[in-house]
Amino acid sequence: MNFLGQNTSELENILRSMGEAAFRGRQISEWIYKKGATSFDQMTNIGAQLRQKLAAEHELVFPPVVARSVSGDGTTKLLLEMADGERIETVRLPYPDRLSVCVSSQAGCAMACQFCATGLGGFRRNLSAGEIVSQILLSRSQDESRNQTPTHVVFMGMGEPLLNFGNVLKSVHLMHNEIGIPMRHITVSTVGILSGIEKLAAEKLQLTLAISLHAPDDALRHRLIPTSTKTGVADLIKAAKNYVAATGRRVTFEYVVLGGVNDTPEMAQKLARWCKGWPCHVNLIPWNAVAGASLEGMGFGAPKADDLRRFRAILEEAGVATTQRVQRGADVAAACGQLRALQQERPFETSIPLAVR
Numbered sequence: 428m429n430f431l432g433q434n435t436s437e438l439e440n441i442l443r444s445m446g447e448a449a450f451r452g453r454q455i456s457e458w459i460y461k462k463g464a465t466s467f468d469q470m471t472n473i474g475a476q477l478r479q480k481l482a483a484e485h486e487l488v489f490p491p492v493v494a495r496s497v498s499g500d501g502t503t504k505l506l507l508e509m510a511d512g513e514r515i516e517t518v519r520l521p522y523p524d525r526l527s528v529c530v531s532s533q534a535g536c537a538m539a540c541q542f543c544a545t546g547l548g549g550f551r552r553n554l555s556a557g558e559i560v561s562q563i564l565l566s567r568s569q570d571e572s573r574n575q576t577p578t579h580v581v582f583m584g585m586g587e588p589l590l591n592f593g594n595v596l597k598s599v600h601l602m603h604n605e606i607g608i609p610m611r612h613i614t615v616s617t618v619g620i621l622s623g624i625e626k627l628a629a630e631k632l633q634l635t636l637a638i639s640l641h642a643p644d645d646a647l648r649h650r651l652i653p654t655s656t657k658t659g660v661a662d663l664i665k666a667a668k669n670y671v672a673a674t675g676r677r678v679t680f681e682y683v684v685l686g687g688v689n690d691t692p693e694m695a696q697k698l699a700r701w702c703k704g705w706p707c708h709v710n711l712i713p714w715n716a717v718a719g720a721s722l723e724g725m726g727f728g729a730p731k732a733d734d735l736r737r738f739r740a741i742l743e744e745a746g747v748a749t750t751q752r753v754q755r756g757a758d759v760a761a762a763c764g765q766l767r768a769l770q771q772e773r774p775f776e777t778s779i780p781l782a783v784r
Protein backbone atom coordinates (compact mmCIF):
# COMPACT_ATOMS: atom_id res chain seq x y z
CA MET A 428 0.00 0.00 0.00
CA ASN A 429 1.18 3.55 -0.71
CA PHE A 430 1.61 5.26 2.66
CA LEU A 431 1.12 8.66 1.04
CA GLY A 432 -2.50 9.60 1.77
CA GLN A 433 -2.85 7.47 4.92
CA ASN A 434 -3.50 9.31 8.17
CA THR A 435 -1.83 8.61 11.50
CA SER A 436 -4.43 6.21 12.80
CA GLU A 437 -4.46 4.28 9.51
CA LEU A 438 -0.67 4.06 9.64
CA GLU A 439 -0.86 2.90 13.26
CA ASN A 440 -3.26 0.14 12.22
CA ILE A 441 -1.03 -0.95 9.36
CA LEU A 442 1.97 -1.09 11.68
CA ARG A 443 -0.01 -3.02 14.27
CA SER A 444 -1.07 -5.53 11.62
CA MET A 445 2.61 -5.99 10.81
CA GLY A 446 3.18 -6.95 14.45
CA GLU A 447 4.87 -3.64 15.27
CA ALA A 448 4.20 -1.06 17.96
CA ALA A 449 1.49 1.44 17.03
CA PHE A 450 3.70 4.46 17.81
CA ARG A 451 5.73 3.57 14.71
CA GLY A 452 2.72 4.71 12.73
CA ARG A 453 2.92 8.15 14.30
CA GLN A 454 6.64 8.34 13.61
CA ILE A 455 6.07 7.46 9.97
CA SER A 456 3.30 10.02 9.57
CA GLU A 457 5.61 12.68 10.99
CA TRP A 458 8.27 11.74 8.47
CA ILE A 459 5.88 11.91 5.57
CA TYR A 460 3.78 14.95 6.44
CA LYS A 461 6.06 17.06 8.63
CA LYS A 462 9.64 16.21 7.70
CA GLY A 463 9.31 15.69 3.96
CA ALA A 464 10.55 12.11 3.74
CA THR A 465 10.14 10.46 0.34
CA SER A 466 11.46 7.04 1.19
CA PHE A 467 11.47 4.70 4.19
CA ASP A 468 15.29 4.91 4.18
CA GLN A 469 15.14 8.49 5.36
CA MET A 470 13.26 7.58 8.53
CA THR A 471 16.30 7.44 10.76
CA ASN A 472 14.54 6.84 14.07
CA ILE A 473 13.17 3.57 12.70
CA GLY A 474 15.47 0.56 12.78
CA ALA A 475 17.01 -0.73 9.56
CA GLN A 476 15.21 -4.03 9.81
CA LEU A 477 11.77 -2.46 10.05
CA ARG A 478 12.61 -0.01 7.27
CA GLN A 479 13.48 -2.95 5.03
CA LYS A 480 10.27 -4.70 5.94
CA LEU A 481 8.29 -1.54 5.18
CA ALA A 482 9.95 -1.16 1.80
CA ALA A 483 9.29 -4.82 0.99
CA GLU A 484 5.62 -4.83 1.98
CA HIS A 485 4.51 -1.24 1.32
CA GLU A 486 5.53 1.83 -0.63
CA LEU A 487 5.94 5.55 -0.30
CA VAL A 488 5.50 6.94 -3.80
CA PHE A 489 5.04 10.54 -4.94
CA PRO A 490 3.92 11.58 -8.42
CA PRO A 491 6.97 12.87 -10.29
CA VAL A 492 7.12 16.57 -11.18
CA VAL A 493 7.55 16.32 -14.95
CA ALA A 494 7.58 20.05 -15.72
CA ARG A 495 7.96 23.23 -13.81
CA SER A 496 7.22 26.74 -15.11
CA VAL A 497 8.23 29.81 -13.13
CA SER A 498 6.39 33.07 -13.72
CA GLY A 499 8.02 36.48 -13.57
CA ASP A 500 5.90 37.17 -10.47
CA GLY A 501 7.27 34.15 -8.58
CA THR A 502 4.27 31.92 -9.19
CA THR A 503 5.32 28.37 -10.04
CA LYS A 504 3.25 25.84 -11.93
CA LEU A 505 4.04 22.17 -11.45
CA LEU A 506 2.99 19.45 -13.83
CA LEU A 507 2.62 16.15 -11.96
CA GLU A 508 2.28 12.75 -13.52
CA MET A 509 0.10 10.20 -11.76
CA ALA A 510 0.96 6.49 -11.76
CA ASP A 511 -1.53 5.84 -14.61
CA GLY A 512 -0.10 8.62 -16.77
CA GLU A 513 -2.77 11.24 -16.01
CA ARG A 514 -1.29 14.69 -15.64
CA ILE A 515 -2.45 17.45 -13.36
CA GLU A 516 -1.26 20.94 -12.52
CA THR A 517 -0.58 22.57 -9.17
CA VAL A 518 0.14 26.26 -8.69
CA ARG A 519 2.42 27.50 -5.96
CA LEU A 520 1.86 31.14 -5.00
CA PRO A 521 4.45 32.70 -2.69
CA TYR A 522 3.57 35.97 -0.93
CA PRO A 523 5.78 37.88 1.50
CA ASP A 524 3.87 36.55 4.50
CA ARG A 525 2.49 33.25 3.28
CA LEU A 526 2.69 30.43 0.80
CA SER A 527 -0.53 29.48 -0.96
CA VAL A 528 -0.98 26.38 -3.04
CA CYS A 529 -3.75 25.98 -5.60
CA VAL A 530 -4.50 22.25 -5.82
CA SER A 531 -6.35 20.12 -8.33
CA SER A 532 -9.02 17.72 -7.09
CA GLN A 533 -9.64 15.89 -10.37
CA ALA A 534 -7.73 15.19 -13.58
CA GLY A 535 -9.80 17.31 -15.96
CA CYS A 536 -13.30 18.50 -15.13
CA ALA A 537 -16.82 17.58 -16.22
CA MET A 538 -18.45 20.97 -15.51
CA ALA A 539 -17.68 22.40 -18.97
CA CYS A 540 -17.57 26.06 -17.91
CA GLN A 541 -17.33 27.82 -21.27
CA PHE A 542 -14.62 30.25 -20.18
CA CYS A 543 -12.28 27.76 -18.46
CA ALA A 544 -9.39 25.82 -20.02
CA THR A 545 -9.90 22.81 -17.77
CA GLY A 546 -13.63 22.78 -18.50
CA LEU A 547 -13.01 22.81 -22.24
CA GLY A 548 -10.72 19.78 -21.91
CA GLY A 549 -13.24 17.39 -20.36
CA PHE A 550 -13.11 14.98 -17.43
CA ARG A 551 -10.55 12.24 -16.85
CA ARG A 552 -10.87 10.95 -13.26
CA ASN A 553 -11.00 11.76 -9.57
CA LEU A 554 -7.75 12.19 -7.66
CA SER A 555 -7.12 10.15 -4.53
CA ALA A 556 -6.52 11.87 -1.18
CA GLY A 557 -2.84 10.96 -1.51
CA GLU A 558 -2.64 12.52 -4.98
CA ILE A 559 -4.26 15.70 -3.66
CA VAL A 560 -2.07 16.00 -0.60
CA SER A 561 1.08 15.20 -2.61
CA GLN A 562 0.56 18.56 -4.31
CA ILE A 563 1.04 20.28 -0.96
CA LEU A 564 4.08 18.20 -0.04
CA LEU A 565 5.72 18.71 -3.44
CA SER A 566 5.10 22.45 -3.19
CA ARG A 567 7.08 22.61 0.01
CA SER A 568 10.57 22.48 -1.40
CA GLN A 569 10.50 24.49 -4.57
CA ASP A 570 12.82 27.37 -3.73
CA GLU A 571 15.90 28.35 -1.77
CA SER A 572 13.98 28.50 1.49
CA ARG A 573 13.58 24.75 1.32
CA ASN A 574 10.91 23.10 3.36
CA GLN A 575 8.77 26.18 3.62
CA THR A 576 5.42 24.59 4.32
CA PRO A 577 2.36 25.94 2.56
CA THR A 578 0.26 28.08 4.90
CA HIS A 579 -2.84 28.36 2.69
CA VAL A 580 -4.57 25.97 0.31
CA VAL A 581 -7.21 26.73 -2.30
CA PHE A 582 -9.06 23.97 -4.17
CA MET A 583 -9.10 26.10 -7.30
CA GLY A 584 -6.99 24.03 -9.64
CA MET A 585 -8.37 21.45 -12.02
CA GLY A 586 -11.64 19.74 -11.22
CA GLU A 587 -14.79 20.11 -9.13
CA PRO A 588 -13.91 19.26 -5.51
CA LEU A 589 -17.46 18.53 -4.37
CA LEU A 590 -17.82 15.84 -7.04
CA ASN A 591 -14.86 14.08 -5.41
CA PHE A 592 -16.22 14.64 -1.93
CA GLY A 593 -14.73 11.75 0.06
CA ASN A 594 -11.19 12.13 -1.22
CA VAL A 595 -11.27 15.92 -0.93
CA LEU A 596 -12.55 15.70 2.64
CA LYS A 597 -9.88 13.17 3.55
CA SER A 598 -7.19 15.38 2.00
CA VAL A 599 -8.49 18.39 3.96
CA HIS A 600 -8.12 16.41 7.20
CA LEU A 601 -4.61 15.31 6.19
CA MET A 602 -3.66 18.94 5.50
CA HIS A 603 -5.07 20.06 8.82
CA ASN A 604 -4.30 17.18 11.20
CA GLU A 605 -1.07 15.85 9.73
CA ILE A 606 0.61 18.76 7.92
CA GLY A 607 -0.71 21.40 10.33
CA ILE A 608 -2.40 23.84 7.96
CA PRO A 609 -5.07 25.82 9.84
CA MET A 610 -8.59 24.86 8.73
CA ARG A 611 -9.43 28.53 8.19
CA HIS A 612 -6.63 28.74 5.65
CA ILE A 613 -8.22 26.07 3.44
CA THR A 614 -10.69 27.18 0.76
CA VAL A 615 -12.90 24.77 -1.17
CA SER A 616 -14.22 26.31 -4.36
CA THR A 617 -17.27 24.75 -6.00
CA VAL A 618 -19.17 25.31 -9.21
CA GLY A 619 -22.26 24.99 -7.02
CA ILE A 620 -23.03 21.31 -6.35
CA LEU A 621 -26.01 21.65 -3.97
CA SER A 622 -25.80 18.16 -2.44
CA GLY A 623 -22.06 18.65 -1.88
CA ILE A 624 -22.57 22.02 -0.18
CA GLU A 625 -25.12 20.39 2.13
CA LYS A 626 -22.77 17.51 2.95
CA LEU A 627 -19.92 19.91 3.61
CA ALA A 628 -22.13 22.05 5.88
CA ALA A 629 -22.92 18.91 7.91
CA GLU A 630 -19.20 18.43 8.53
CA LYS A 631 -19.19 21.82 10.31
CA LEU A 632 -15.59 22.55 9.39
CA GLN A 633 -14.05 25.99 9.73
CA LEU A 634 -12.73 26.00 6.17
CA THR A 635 -13.85 28.63 3.67
CA LEU A 636 -16.47 27.74 1.09
CA ALA A 637 -16.30 29.63 -2.20
CA ILE A 638 -19.17 29.27 -4.67
CA SER A 639 -18.66 30.13 -8.33
CA LEU A 640 -21.71 32.24 -9.11
CA HIS A 641 -20.58 34.16 -12.22
CA ALA A 642 -24.06 35.46 -13.09
CA PRO A 643 -26.96 36.97 -11.14
CA ASP A 644 -29.66 35.22 -13.17
CA ASP A 645 -30.31 31.66 -14.27
CA ALA A 646 -30.39 32.23 -18.03
CA LEU A 647 -26.89 33.67 -18.21
CA ARG A 648 -25.51 31.29 -15.58
CA HIS A 649 -26.76 28.29 -17.54
CA ARG A 650 -25.14 29.57 -20.70
CA LEU A 651 -21.80 30.09 -18.97
CA ILE A 652 -21.99 26.76 -17.09
CA PRO A 653 -24.02 24.38 -19.26
CA THR A 654 -24.01 21.66 -16.59
CA SER A 655 -25.73 23.95 -14.06
CA THR A 656 -29.24 23.82 -15.51
CA LYS A 657 -30.76 21.97 -12.57
CA THR A 658 -29.48 24.58 -10.14
CA GLY A 659 -30.87 28.11 -9.92
CA VAL A 660 -29.16 31.15 -8.44
CA ALA A 661 -31.86 31.21 -5.73
CA ASP A 662 -31.02 27.59 -4.79
CA LEU A 663 -27.35 28.49 -4.45
CA ILE A 664 -28.05 31.52 -2.28
CA LYS A 665 -30.25 29.36 -0.06
CA ALA A 666 -27.60 26.64 0.21
CA ALA A 667 -24.98 29.28 1.02
CA LYS A 668 -27.14 30.77 3.78
CA ASN A 669 -27.65 27.28 5.24
CA TYR A 670 -23.89 26.80 5.11
CA VAL A 671 -23.38 30.02 7.08
CA ALA A 672 -25.99 28.94 9.63
CA ALA A 673 -24.37 25.51 10.06
CA THR A 674 -20.75 26.63 10.28
CA GLY A 675 -20.77 30.28 11.33
CA ARG A 676 -18.40 30.95 8.43
CA ARG A 677 -18.85 33.69 5.86
CA VAL A 678 -19.27 32.38 2.32
CA THR A 679 -17.40 33.72 -0.72
CA PHE A 680 -19.02 34.11 -4.13
CA GLU A 681 -16.61 34.01 -7.01
CA TYR A 682 -17.58 36.01 -10.05
CA VAL A 683 -15.47 35.66 -13.19
CA VAL A 684 -15.88 39.01 -14.89
CA LEU A 685 -16.36 38.59 -18.64
CA GLY A 686 -16.17 41.84 -20.60
CA GLY A 687 -19.56 42.80 -22.02
CA VAL A 688 -21.16 39.55 -20.82
CA ASN A 689 -21.78 39.71 -17.06
CA ASP A 690 -20.35 43.11 -16.10
CA THR A 691 -23.23 45.52 -16.74
CA PRO A 692 -24.52 47.86 -14.00
CA GLU A 693 -27.88 46.04 -14.04
CA MET A 694 -26.13 42.77 -13.29
CA ALA A 695 -24.15 44.37 -10.48
CA GLN A 696 -27.40 45.62 -8.95
CA LYS A 697 -29.00 42.21 -9.26
CA LEU A 698 -25.96 40.55 -7.70
CA ALA A 699 -25.99 43.10 -4.87
CA ARG A 700 -29.63 42.23 -4.12
CA TRP A 701 -28.71 38.55 -3.68
CA CYS A 702 -25.69 39.28 -1.50
CA LYS A 703 -26.87 42.15 0.68
CA GLY A 704 -27.44 41.80 4.40
CA TRP A 705 -25.91 38.45 5.31
CA PRO A 706 -22.36 37.16 5.87
CA CYS A 707 -21.04 36.68 2.36
CA HIS A 708 -18.53 38.40 0.16
CA VAL A 709 -17.94 38.71 -3.56
CA ASN A 710 -14.56 37.99 -5.12
CA LEU A 711 -14.34 39.41 -8.63
CA ILE A 712 -11.96 37.52 -10.95
CA PRO A 713 -11.23 39.39 -14.16
CA TRP A 714 -11.27 36.74 -16.87
CA ASN A 715 -7.89 35.28 -17.84
CA ALA A 716 -7.36 34.52 -21.49
CA VAL A 717 -8.02 30.93 -22.57
CA ALA A 718 -7.57 30.03 -26.20
CA GLY A 719 -10.74 28.54 -27.63
CA ALA A 720 -13.04 29.77 -24.84
CA SER A 721 -16.32 30.69 -26.43
CA LEU A 722 -19.98 31.22 -25.73
CA GLU A 723 -22.08 30.39 -28.74
CA GLY A 724 -19.24 31.41 -30.97
CA MET A 725 -18.64 34.64 -29.09
CA GLY A 726 -15.07 34.91 -27.85
CA PHE A 727 -14.68 36.04 -24.26
CA GLY A 728 -12.58 38.99 -23.25
CA ALA A 729 -11.36 40.53 -20.03
CA PRO A 730 -13.54 43.36 -18.71
CA LYS A 731 -12.67 47.00 -19.45
CA ALA A 732 -11.09 48.67 -16.43
CA ASP A 733 -13.90 51.24 -16.19
CA ASP A 734 -16.65 48.61 -16.35
CA LEU A 735 -14.94 46.57 -13.68
CA ARG A 736 -14.55 49.62 -11.41
CA ARG A 737 -18.21 50.54 -11.86
CA PHE A 738 -19.33 46.95 -11.20
CA ARG A 739 -17.36 46.85 -7.98
CA ALA A 740 -18.53 50.30 -6.90
CA ILE A 741 -22.18 49.29 -7.26
CA LEU A 742 -21.64 46.24 -5.04
CA GLU A 743 -19.78 48.27 -2.44
CA GLU A 744 -22.34 51.07 -2.41
CA ALA A 745 -24.98 48.42 -1.70
CA GLY A 746 -22.91 47.33 1.30
CA VAL A 747 -21.61 44.07 -0.21
CA ALA A 748 -18.04 43.22 0.82
CA THR A 749 -16.10 42.95 -2.45
CA THR A 750 -12.55 42.00 -3.33
CA GLN A 751 -10.79 41.58 -6.63
CA ARG A 752 -8.44 38.71 -7.36
CA VAL A 753 -4.96 39.78 -8.41
CA GLN A 754 -3.85 37.95 -11.52
CA ARG A 755 -0.77 35.82 -11.00
CA GLY A 756 1.20 33.44 -13.18
CA ALA A 757 -0.50 34.38 -16.46
CA ASP A 758 2.82 34.35 -18.36
CA VAL A 759 3.12 30.61 -17.69
CA ALA A 760 -0.62 29.89 -18.03
CA ALA A 761 -0.95 29.38 -14.27
CA ALA A 762 -3.67 31.97 -13.61
CA CYS A 763 -7.27 31.02 -12.66
CA GLY A 764 -8.91 28.97 -15.35
CA GLN A 765 -5.77 28.46 -17.44
CA LEU A 766 -4.82 24.97 -16.24
CA ARG A 767 -4.87 22.37 -18.98
CA ALA A 768 -2.00 19.96 -18.30
CA LEU A 769 -1.84 18.78 -21.90
CA GLN A 770 1.76 19.56 -22.60
CA GLN A 771 4.55 21.30 -20.85
CA GLU A 772 4.82 24.95 -21.75
CA ARG A 773 8.47 25.03 -20.84
CA PRO A 774 11.09 22.32 -20.65
CA PHE A 775 11.70 20.79 -17.29
CA GLU A 776 14.20 23.08 -15.63
CA THR A 777 15.74 21.20 -12.76
CA SER A 778 15.27 18.03 -10.89
CA ILE A 779 13.71 18.90 -7.58
CA PRO A 780 14.87 16.65 -4.80
CA LEU A 781 12.68 16.79 -1.76
CA ALA A 782 14.67 18.13 1.12
CA VAL A 783 14.52 16.29 4.38
CA ARG A 784 14.83 18.21 7.60
Ligand code: SAH
Nearest residue numbers: 543583587616617618639681714715763764
Ligand atom coordinates in the same frame (compact mmCIF):
# COMPACT_ATOMS: atom_id res chain seq x y z
N1 SAH B 1 -14.58 23.73 -9.93
C1 SAH B 1 -14.35 24.76 -8.95
C2 SAH B 1 -12.90 25.23 -8.95
C3 SAH B 1 -12.58 25.94 -10.22
S1 SAH B 1 -11.25 27.06 -10.34
C4 SAH B 1 -15.28 25.93 -9.20
O1 SAH B 1 -15.94 25.95 -10.22
O2 SAH B 1 -15.34 26.82 -8.36
C5 SAH B 1 -11.57 28.44 -9.38
C6 SAH B 1 -12.23 29.63 -10.04
O3 SAH B 1 -11.61 30.05 -11.26
C7 SAH B 1 -13.68 29.35 -10.37
O4 SAH B 1 -14.47 30.37 -9.86
C8 SAH B 1 -13.66 29.37 -11.88
O5 SAH B 1 -14.90 29.67 -12.44
C9 SAH B 1 -12.62 30.42 -12.16
N2 SAH B 1 -12.18 30.47 -13.56
C10 SAH B 1 -12.29 29.50 -14.48
N3 SAH B 1 -11.79 29.91 -15.67
C11 SAH B 1 -11.38 31.18 -15.50
C12 SAH B 1 -10.74 32.14 -16.35
N4 SAH B 1 -10.44 31.85 -17.61
N5 SAH B 1 -10.44 33.35 -15.82
C13 SAH B 1 -10.70 33.63 -14.52
N6 SAH B 1 -11.26 32.75 -13.67
C14 SAH B 1 -11.61 31.54 -14.14
